[in-house]
Amino acid sequence: MTTEGSNHARWKKLEARLDAQAAARHAARVAEARKAxxxxxxxxxxxxxxxVDKAVQGLLAGGAQFSESVQDTSEILEEEAAAPVTPLHAMExxxxxxxxSQYWASRMQATHxxxxxGEFLGRQPSDDGAA
Structure with a gap:
């Protein structure tokens, strides 16, 4: 009985040591994954x-250009695009x-x-975006 009891105790001790080593390896893998x-x-x-910094700097630097492009768009809105000479299905x-580009520039308002x-598809040419 003592041999059987001591073997059982040794196995339990070995099992505990292997469990501790496995837990340490697992903790190391988790820490490595978290660090990555x-x-x-x-x-x-x-x-x-x-x-974001580059975009903000571009907006700040190009603010005058942006306001000019909005004004150009309003001029295009006033002029109706002429019908194309070539039928749409025959265009290169x-x-x-x-x-x-001419068609949509004359119909889409500049948005800020x-x-x-869904908003893009539902937007009407006269829509001010408030709805």
Whole structure:
């Protein structure tokens, strides 16, 4: 009985040691994964902050250009685009692109905020965006 009891105690001791080693390995893997994730998050935050800073500086530097483009759009709105000479289905790609950009420039008002797809699709040419 003593041999069986001592074997059982040795197995329990070995099992506890193996469990402790497995727990330590698991904790190390979790810490390594957390460190990698935090590093990725920090890198992503830095890239986003840089992009936002660049965009804000561009807006601040190009504010006059932006207001001029809004005025140009209002002039286009006053002039109705002439009907294309070539039927739409027979247009070449470059001609189609020019016609489409002129068509939408005369119908879409400049917005100061990004639109969701639903807002973009539901927007009417006379809509001021308040609705």
């Amino acid at each position: 994730r935090e590093s990725d998050d920090a890198r992503l935050r830095a890239v986003i902050a840089e992009a 790609p470059g001609e189609w692109n020019r016609h489409a 905020e990004p639109l969701t797809m």
